[in-house]
Amino acid sequence: MILKLISATDEWCITEEGFHPERNRVLESITSLGNGYMGLRGNFEERYSGDSLQGTYIAGVYYPDRTVVGWWKVGYPEYFAKVLNAVNFIGIDVKLAGKELNLHTWAPQYFQRILDMRNGELVRTFQVRDEAGRLFSIQAKRFVSKAQREIACISYSISLDEDPMGQGAEVTFRPYLDGDVRNEDANYGEDFWLRCEESSTESHQLVTMETKKSHFRVAAASSFRVFLGDRELAELERSLTVHPRFAAAEVETVLQAGETLTVEKTVAVTTNRDHRDAEVSRRALEMLQERASFRYSDLFQDHSEAWHQTWRDSDIVIEGDSAAQQGIRFNIFHLHQTYTGEDPRLNIGPKGFTGEKYGGSTYWDTEAYCLPFYLSTSDPQIPRNLLLYRYHHLEKAKENAEKLGLKGALYPMVTMTGEECHNEWEITFEEIHRNGAIAYAIFNYVRYTGDEQYLEDYGLEVLVEICRFWASRVTFQPRKGVYMILGVTGPNEYENNVNNNWYTNRIASWCLEYTLEVLDHLSAKNRDKYHDLIDRFQVTKGELEQWADIIDKMYYPVVEELGVFEQQDGFMDKELLPVEAIPQAELPLNQNWSWDRILRSCFIKQADVLQGLFFLGHLYDLETKKRNFDFYEPMTVHESSLSPCVYSIIAAEIGYREKAYELYLRTARLDLENYNNDTDDGLHITSMAGTWMAIVYGFAGLRLENGRLTLRPFLPDQWKSFSFALLFRGHRLKVTVTADEVAISQIGGSRCELAIHGQNYAVDADSEVRAAI
């Protein structure tokens, strides 16, 4: 393990000691910084000619890249929206005694990079010695401001530690903005950007560009100050460079032994998502100007305070297991870096701001895995914005269903703006269970927050259109008198084009059940409003009857003799083997087996039947969960990072504590340990929320029952205790679980009723309850 835990304080840090060029791309992913508005990988400020994926990303700024398919099918989307690699604004060319600093060619004597998660700062410290024997210490620090989203700051210091010749060393800094960037994953090697303007003056550099086709305009402005020790070298002459998409200014001075030279670079990034085209550059410059008198440390102060507040509401503390502690903080840190919920036009890309892969678009991961995290750790406006994102895409989802010859709304598998971006028929057209997650998120949000008004204002409309989709997608089978759903891909994507995937049939029927419940509830509560909405959405009596009929006659495959739900029709015809039977060298299957072999095997990529038992856990008893877990778990390869958390939660629920912990470990440090050997492409952001769930829903057993928080906590044997913050309907709670006790305290607030292992309790304002477990 290269990412050391040097001391207990390192539970707040990710520390790499020594430079490992072969792992540089992995470390770049791990040390990515972001603030929901923009972010960047942990690339070096100075030039680096070794293996690196340079990446700066701005939320919502995408490009409709021409799609690639082997064989075109009717209905495939024309484009795949991609998160764009944008202007590189961290760059600082450095020369030491006339020679360009580049860690690919200068072997560092000492090297350390630290991601400080408590403060959201990346600090890199290293030493290099030049041919004349001079020893330089370099420290590069940076943050992307959580206090002012358009701002990022860099502090880059060079000290001359040893100077055998006693002549000092010439040091050159050339901070720059470079817009000549490409996406590594551009389908046809296309350049996605057009030049707008650039300038370089004594006071600032500016590069403004616009994307082709999607016409996003992005301005990056930067300024910098140079200090010798604490004294500003305002008089240093700046030699300016500007050419298309590039702006820089160079300063040079001589550094004597014992001295430290620091350049502090401040960057402001604005886009036409927030400003009129003509204003974009000006606003970036103004923002810089407003901060002209601040130093790095001033801006850092506001930034780190914002992080402290976030940690207060969402930290998880694990005692007795530093690796687990570090792992969960890493996950929470990146989740908050990726999405802050301020902008309902945004969502959570599977790689956040840490890479290009998966196009940075939205998947059902958001509703299925991320929403619970934001529900419990953020202002309710934030999960609400996640829901509104889908509400705003309803028209596009209706168009999408129409394209497939169906009614109602089918939400896309992958999207940036509501349009489908995926292009594999078995996913794009058939992995329709995603629609269920959209409906489930509404249920989940309302259940947690109690915000029934959301249903009237937005949620019901989405639910109705989802029901219409299901009603047109089912096939009535007259010989058996049942409704079936043919030709689908369930959550377990290692089965394609199957009939009657249990999860899909169940979640489809549940969507209808929930919608009818919501309508009944509304009708009872406010008859006028009910009629108002029914009229607005043109819901007919016939439709309601049809939905009830589908609920009544939905077909569910089951294995009678085992008392388990059958993943799909024909699953039991497979050769049923445990994962243990697969030689280690053949794992992961998706990198070793041809697709047909995977498909006809019994092996399960990610929770499928168990996904249903997790979502709809309130409808199934423990014995049912246990039987299905016992049957499916041994066949599950967990080749989606989203899988183990669900299994872990159910294992916890049915009392398989060791199993729950073992499964938890598979995700907790997934990226820190690079288990899937793909962290170089970026982090698995959405699975990080699953890890959070594995603790809070799994070990602590959090559930909502009749509008009440309930906990069924236990402590994994490997830990001394764990505690987490929880926001619930205005209550700011802290839950601490030890081996034999759970303590729930409230900061401020009002009386909060809850249940622990089935017993009712109440926590009053600023007080605490304890219960034996």
Next chain:
Amino acid sequence: MILKLISATDEWCITEEGFHPERNRVLESITSLGNGYMGLRGNFEERYSGDSLQGTYIAGVYYPDRTVVGWWKVGYPEYFAKVLNAVNFIGIDVKLAGKELNLHTWAPQYFQRILDMRNGELVRTFQVRDEAGRLFSIQAKRFVSKAQREIACISYSISLDEDPMGQGAEVTFRPYLDGDVRNEDANYGEDFWLRCEESSTESHQLVTMETKKSHFRVAAASSFRVFLGDRELAELERSLTVHPRFAAAEVETVLQAGETLTVEKTVAVTTNRDHRDAEVSRRALEMLQERASFRYSDLFQDHSEAWHQTWRDSDIVIEGDSAAQQGIRFNIFHLHQTYTGEDPRLNIGPKGFTGEKYGGSTYWDTEAYCLPFYLSTSDPQIPRNLLLYRYHHLEKAKENAEKLGLKGALYPMVTMTGEECHNEWEITFEEIHRNGAIAYAIFNYVRYTGDEQYLEDYGLEVLVEICRFWASRVTFQPRKGVYMILGVTGPNEYENNVNNNWYTNRIASWCLEYTLEVLDHLSAKNRDKYHDLIDRFQVTKGELEQWADIIDKMYYPVVEELGVFEQQDGFMDKELLPVEAIPQAELPLNQNWSWDRILRSCFIKQADVLQGLFFLGHLYDLETKKRNFDFYEPMTVHESSLSPCVYSIIAAEIGYREKAYELYLRTARLDLENYNNDTDDGLHITSMAGTWMAIVYGFAGLRLENGRLTLRPFLPDQWKSFSFALLFRGHRLKVTVTADEVAISQIGGSRCELAIHGQNYAVDADSEVRAAI
């Protein structure tokens, strides 16, 4: 219908009257010429700036184009072999009175193109008038020699018909070779060729090029002579041009009213498939030199005689239906142009030499649809070479199976050299029934020719490896005690990844049955040889027992209550509708429905269960065929050009004569009428063999029963008679069917026993038998 039948003689011709630029690409496909070694689309000799697909192709000269996929899967091939657009050798730049002739800008006064199928010649005649009122008649004729495969000839004549000014007209010819060509379907717009050499002298032009990666070297050499009337203008000065990939020579003269100027261009094309690299250019020049004294008419003589011989052995004559007559000749003509069977390294591309689509590679079409045509109309060496093609690819097929984690041999779906080229998992990995067709072709060849030696020398080894594949691909289902084949795509590609496709299970089992039969037969016939082969192929007793066990316990889905085979597990869960229920505007489905909708519908792309009942017709009674036909035919959309022929043959067999004729019509003139609206991309070569089968196997009811030809003929009501030539084990037969009689005559030969409607007959040498029908 633009392709007129002007008179009865037109049953041998395809004639276009008037120039229709919007249909030019279609006519280019239709008027393609080829001789199995090379071929070209019906492009114009002179420049044409209108819509055109320029195409010259040389058999076996391919390029491994980088493949394109949406999402990569383990096992996908890295490349897609493509037939290559090669040097354009027909080109002749023409200037009339200083102005370049180009039918896109000169509106022809009269235009006719005729594909003369009896002689294999393309003749184009047109008139143009220039601004000075001069009227020119142009006649361009060409052929690709059937007598000497490397040779093609062009005769291009210009007459000055009217000359109001009486000054004559300057005419310039510039015959050229142009190697600056691209494939329209290159995946990344890549240029596939490298220059080798070019030259232009008084006596010849030469362009030699080599493909990148695959290193095929191709030389095209040309020479030309110019005649005024019959007098050679040997003295005309030639102005020579040569630049990379291009060689030309220009002559100029003045033509007076009433005079005709003709350029005769001879081309020789050689490749390093036949000669050493260093010899390729020289051989082309030598071939030209050998023909220096011949005129177009001399070379044409040998060529047309070769065609007359081919027609003698393979013509079908239909009386009373000129359109049908023209249609079937068109099909036979193109089949013979595409494949002559001289070179076992070659096979039959679905577009032959008429276009680039489908990469020009080999599909199971060859074994399933084309083999019977060549069996009955060609020297047995020719179908044998088709079989040897697969024999030579056996090692590659074994590698292919191994890639999928399976034993034995899996032949590729699409190939040029034995390596798989297709890249859709549901086809590449799952459409494994193709292996059955390879085995079936061996059975079919041996049954027809009686060449049992082929089995010992080549066939058995292929059969054994195919059996090993099936034995490793089946899944034993212990709960039901049966073998299943999970996760396949059957011939009906409108179902993907299904379990237990009846056809696949049946053909797999049949492969095992046939192989065991062959082994039993061999063991009885020649015990030593048997042991010899068993040892050579390392066939174990355990293997033979396993094969027998699979035959015994293979599972076949059936619909008991209807007495039909079920296309696959779960087919009966679909909504069963007839094609009539689909609105016309939604057909063809593959251009209107999204793929999921097609997949979950009952609609059938091409014969599937019925393909099995056709192949294995000798194992099923008429009632079974009838029940299955009645069930599946109404659901079949025939969106493969390979489908209607099989249905037509079965319809004929079960006495549905009107239906048989209706289905026959769907393919007979497919390209002439451009039914599928894609003839511009090239012709449907392999389906042409299906049309031939629909007459010979359908209307004439040809079968092989116990090594004996049997016929069950009937005459479609729309026809007066039909007759066809048939080669069978050295017997050169002619079968003529009228309303109430069938006549079978033999040219030369020896006594041939056969059966007509179940009655035995014998035809002696040079005699005839007749039977009432």
